[in-house]
Amino acid sequence: MTGVGELPETRSVTLSVNGERHEIDVETRMTLADCLRRKLGKTGTHLGCEHGVCGACTVLVDGRSARGCLMLAVQANGAEITTVEGLASRGGEWHPLQQAFHEHHALQCGFCTAGILTSMVEFLGENPDPTEDEVREALSGNICRCTGYQGIVRAVLDAAGRLRARNGAIAP
């Protein structure tokens, strides 16, 4: 047991967050989401339920979407993390998904948005030309209590078209 005044167990980890390398000491019990928010100031990653259900804390770990609240920071040692802060270009130009969310009114309070954007980056990478049903299914791991999802679905479909155009594919 940790006695009063005794320091909690820590570990040194290397994380690459949005292309920036960080070497930090973290408590072994600290989640990746807490680490991103508290240690690295990446407060765009939100915490809602903290037990894997709501999706607000979703980030990309080595390109795959993962719950920031269900990973220890030490488990992410050596990994490449992408948070919502890393989606826009270095010059500040929004990611096509962000642009589409803006235009289609796909957020109200915005609490769910970071997790939805990161989830959809992975989804559109795997399925660049999804149907509406596929988009709805892909959104099932992210809860939005404001929008009713209609704007989100439209935005994702629109962003898919923009990304296809940007990547040189012939839009249907």
Place this chain on the structure above:
Amino acid sequence: MTTFRGANCGLGAKPVCSVFTDTGSNATEGSGGVEMRYEAPETMKAAVALLASDEHGRVLAGGTDLLVQLRADTIEPSLVVDIKKIDEMCAITRENGGFRIGAAVTGAELGEHEAFKSVWPGVVEALELIGSTQIQGRATMGGNLCNASPAADSVPAMIAAGAIATIEGPDGRRDVPVGEVATGPGRTSLRAGELVASFLFPEQAPRTGDAYLRFIPRTEMDIAVVGAGVCLTLDDSDVCVAAKVSLGAVAARALAPEAAAKALIGTPVDDAALAELSRAASAAAQPIDDKRGTREFRIQVTGVMARRAAETALARAKGA
């Protein structure tokens, strides 16, 4: 439009729902009273030695169950052993015409393995029901089994497939049928220092099909009220020569009722056989009453799920 900065959200203490873990806790954010050592060994031997050195040690695979329990303070491990850095635990290999799947392989990785998916679509569909994409990218079959929730989705599918768990421990390696690993909610037959290293899916007989189905109140992100896995093999005249049926969420651990399998064997899996399967599956169910379904409802749904899973398995065995 309201703007909302989430900077402080989620940091306060709040009740933790136990829906996915059956832990029954309503504890608050686990700041943890116990110092927790974290190790990520690169060999099986080192992992076993670490686990054997600390009776309060825990294996950490994807962490999708463990982290929830850790934060709810329902477990207080003094050591966690991350097994994802051990190559053989993350490997998918062929073995004697079958497949060996490392216990730390994620559901997403298995779902992307075309060869495995084409032979065992029922196992893959069970894994793809676990949580959402973001959970499947982390969650493992080993964790699903060893967490020992009666509602674990991949377990009935693995039992129906005849999968064997290879266990490593201080006394060496042993193989046990998957159905013998979980013994009750949160309990396993693993001994001190032991871990599940991999699963063997033995070579499949020709004209075999498997399927898994579950009933949940919503379509995603919920746990099974009833789950049913069926694997069956046909001969050249479409008569069922081998079958396994396994039921989840209707007893303290996944069941494999003989009578349900026998209802199919020797039949062309026609209406009469399916009705008998349904009856036998319902008769085997010993479910609880809770907010997710009454006992009576679960017993009835067990028969329906078993029948539908068998119909899908049959179509797959016929190559449809």
